[in-house]
């Protein structure tokens with residue numbers, strides 16, 4: 001679990017109340033809490049959506065879809081009830097920011113959910129937490145109970161005739177249920193495998209009703225956007241990428257942790273200044289910029305702004321903004337093996353390219369890393385990974401294949417060094433004996 005860290009370059013919007021006792025509703029109210037929900041009750045849905053669009057907030061779950069636009073897709077009139085669904089599954093390796101929100105500022109999630117509900121005309125919201133976050137469930141449940149006790153949730157919220165209720169729910173601990181349609185299946189009590197899209201959740205979501213599903217950080221940003229105004233939030237970021245982002249910086253840095261920095265903040269500066277540089281004075285070998293599914297960048301590729309567009313132009317993705325820093329003592333073949341082992345374990349098994357592809361890649365990389373690889377394995381891995389991409393029911397297949405393609409293409413020399421029965425050049429003698 002990351003500790004609370006800070007750096008002068010941080011612009012604290014979402015993390016403003018971290019470490020200030022805001023998990024208690026009275027403290028949250030002292031710090032200006034629930035004012036945005038009251039304001040939204042007065043202003044109405046169209047105003048909320050126009051503020052959200054003006055904020056240029058893009059989804060913090062990974063895909064970066066504009067939040068205001070997503071909310072505007074929900075039909076105004078609908079026969080079935082509408083829902084808000086908060087995605088707190090936070091399972092992408094390297095990502096450790098949503099849990100800080102649940103821990104330090106649970107009422108921001110509740111308030112953001114209420115505002116999303118007001119925007120789309122929903123009376124019920126679900127907060128879905130990662131299965132392993134048992135401790136955070138207690139914090140969230142206590143916060144929800146406090147909000148009910150104050151009359152901020154219920155049949156008549158804030159003394160008006162508007163109803164809004166919240167239910168918390170945990171998964172059983174599967175990466176795949178972070179995918180929005182699998183999450184809805186799981187919430188409904190079914191096996192957590194994805195749904196075929198279209199229809200998209202904004203039209204047919206939970207229990208067949210229109211559903212807005214957003215990442216916990218996206219939702220926690222909403223009360224701040226309403227408080228400061230959409231335009232001011234947008235101005236804190238880069239063009240088309242409003243506001244700040246909670247960057248989870250992990251791996252071989254001196255000061256790992258979660259830092260809130262403006263969208264578009266320079267990645268090189270983030271590693272060398274904010275996170276204190278590579279641990280122990282070693283050299284940088286590579287950076288995974290947005291969680292384990294995003295293609296690796298080389299040291300010469302990291303002088304870029306961290307927003308969805310600029311990281312995309314550099315050939316990778318901002319994803320969940322989980323920056324994993326890798327030093328020169330790391331074996332990239334082993335790193336690739338660890339990465340694919342995760343996806344092989346988490347594949348739900350529904351479609352063949354993902355189920356079989358992740359398994360073959362894991363087997364090949366295991367053999368390769370142990371020194372039993374052949375030259376043709378390298379091209380086979382590329383062929384296999386490239387043929388998984390775009391051929392699966394949900395993006396987990398791509399998430400597994402993309403990093404492997406990048407590892408092989410950018411570190412081919414290191415793969416070659418494992419050939420000829422030599423095994424891993426980075427392994428310590430004891431490890432080679434075990435191999």
Ligand SMILES: Cc1cc2nc3c(=O)[nH]c(=O)nc-3n(C[C@H](O)[C@H](O)[C@H](O)COP(=O)(O)O)c2cc1C
Pocket residue numbers: 058059060061062063064065087088089090091092175176177178179180181213214215216218219394395396399
């Ligand atoms: C395999 C997979 C796992 C995902 N895991 C998460 C997750 O843990 N948390 C999350 O917010 N989004 C996750 N997503 C993205 C969601 O499908 C969805 O895009 C997101 O919740 C939408 O919210 P946003 O617009 O606020 O980003 C995942 C997607 C895939 C394909």
Ligand code: SF4
Pocket residue numbers: 176193194346347348349350351352354355392393394395396397398
């Ligand atoms: S891509 Fe993988 S996780 Fe997604 S549906 Fe297919 S088998 Fe399941």
